Amino acid sequence: MPIRVENLSYIYNAGQPMEKLALNNVSLTINDGEFLGIIGHTGSGKSTLVQHLNGLLKPSSGRVYLDDVDIHSKQISLRVVRQKVGMVFQYPEHQLFGETVFEDVAFGLKNMGVPENQLSQRVDEALAMVDLELDLKERSPFELSGGQKRRVAIAGVLAMRPKFLILDEPTAGLDPKGRDEILKQVSRLHQKRNTTIILISHNMEDMARFATRLVVLVQGKVALVGTPKEVFSQAGYLEKIGLGVPHMTRLLNELKLRGCNVSSDLYTIEDAESEIVKLLENK
Numbered sequence: 001m002p003i004r005v006e007n008l009s010y011i012y013n014a015g016q017p018m019e020k021l022a023l024n025n026v027s028l029t030i031n032d033g034e035f036l037g038i039i040g041h042t043g044s045g046k047s048t049l050v051q052h053l054n055g056l057l058k059p060s061s062g063r064v065y066l067d068d069v070d071i072h073s074k075q076i077s078l079r080v081v082r083q084k085v086g087m088v089f090q091y092p093e094h095q096l097f098g099e100t101v102f103e104d105v106a107f108g109l110k111n112m113g114v115p116e117n118q119l120s121q122r123v124d125e126a127l128a129m130v131d132l133e134l135d136l137k138e139r140s141p142f143e144l145s146g147g148q149k150r151r152v153a154i155a156g157v158l159a160m161r162p163k164f165l166i167l168d169e170p171t172a173g174l175d176p177k178g179r180d181e182i183l184k185q186v187s188r189l190h191q192k193r194n195t196t197i198i199l200i201s202h203n204m205e206d207m208a209r210f211a212t213r214l215v216v217l218v219q220g221k222v223a224l225v226g227t228p229k230e231v232f233s234q235a236g237y238l239e240k241i242g243l244g245v246p247h248m249t250r251l252l253n254e255l256k257l258r259g260c261n262v263s264s265d266l267y268t269i270e271d272a273e274s275e276i277v278k279l280l281e282n283k
Contacts, residue, residue: 001067001163003030003053003085003196008062009220010048022048024220025062030164035190035197037211037228039204041242044217046200047090050166053198054078054085083112086162090169092153093146101127101144102137105156112160126159127152130185147178151185158189165189166198171206179203183210208232208246208267216243232267248272255279 010023023045030036030053038046051057052064055071055078064071071081089095098104105123114122124134130151136144141152150170157165167186171179187210190197201207207214207228214231216224218241224231232238235245235253244250246267252275255262261282262275 004065011060037207040217045220085164086157087166093149096141126155164196
């Protein structure tokens with residue numbers, strides 16, 4: 001069940017003095033079961049693009065298809081689309097409002113019409129997916145830590161069992177431990193449940209570790225598509241458009257410039273460590 005974007009353009013404030021073309025003829029297929037990373041400079045159209053994938057925004061032109069059905073056609077309701085394509089916004093904890101964790105996580109399920117006798121099981125399942133203890137269910141979400149609040153918000157989306165999960169900068173503002181916990185949980189979800197993940201992040205290390213394919217947006221257009229290795233091999237271009245490459249790639253490039261016999265098209269800590277060990281052993 002892929003998501004297919006065809007010739008998508010979107011204009012903010014169309015026909016007004018502040019009119020802005022945010023997306024310009026974007027075409028893209030998101031395959032079932034992949035972990036897709038979307039990167040780009042601030043204002044490149046990343047968030048605007050993903051808000052089209054579950055119908056939060058309607059294209060100025062072009063179409064978005066879910067399993068070959070135009071999501072804005074009469075053949076499917078946006079309610080069904082949003083059950084299949086879940087979205088976690090940046091700082092999702094700001095959207096918490098329930099008196100208890102249970103109320104917050106169960107809110108979307110109730111809107112879906114899930115019977116009362118199934119709510120507890122679905123809430124427990126979602127909390128387990130984000131490694132939250134079940135005894136937190138009756139606590140106020142506002143008493144929890146920042147990382148726990150964010151996991152509650154993510155659990156509320158996961159409880160609806162989406163086939164696609166969109167995360168817009170899910171680790172923004174978290175400390176390194178909180179960031180790693182969130183990303184490891186997302187990765188487990190991808191691996192164990194075959195959930196298709198669509199991740200927006202400015203952190204190139206995270207993209208190198210988790211994404212199976214990357215899309216680079218520049219001024220509302222798709223500039224590059226490929227595996228992390230293929231995309232990060234374009235280090236000069238990425239830096240030219242205001243993006244970086246993983247620190248390990250930069251380190252290996254610097255070593256190569258200094259005459260060291262290393263491969264510079266690697267991007268994870270493990271790969272860089274192996275390359276440097278080989279370099280030292282050959283000295």
